[in-house]
Amino acid sequence: MTVVRSGGFAGIERRAESDSAxxxxxxxxxxxxxxxxxxxxxxxxxxxxxxIDIDGDRTTVGEAQLQGALRELVHHVLGRA
Structure with missing residues (x-):
């Protein structure tokens, strides 16, 4: 699984990968x-x-739409980077 955060005021990209295994x-x-x-x-x-890329399933989510389990997932992956 891969998460790439981009945008924001400074436009700095942050990338993290994690393996569920x-x-x-x-x-x-x-x-x-x-x-x-x-x-x-x-x-x-x-x-x-x-x-967000989970085993080839991909989507792009805005910060305002990042809620619930999806928010937990993104923060978990980025927090491990």
Whole structure:
């Protein structure tokens, strides 16, 4: 799984990868996330955008749409980087 955070005021990109085979918490979080149900990012100036790739399923999420299990998942992966 890969998470890329971009945007924000400074436009600095942050990238992190994690493997659920070595991270049981990641496996639980991935099981709670449905990327097809994520709304597209709104056009909000200087917001962070998160590109999420889970085994080839990809989506881009705006900071405002990052909620619940998806938020936990993104913070878990970025926090391990």
């Amino acid at each position: 070595s991270d049981p918490m990641l496996t639980r979080l991935v099981g709670r996330v449905d990327l097809t149900a994520v709304p597209p990012p709104g056009r909000i100036p200087d917001q962070f955008l998160y590109e």
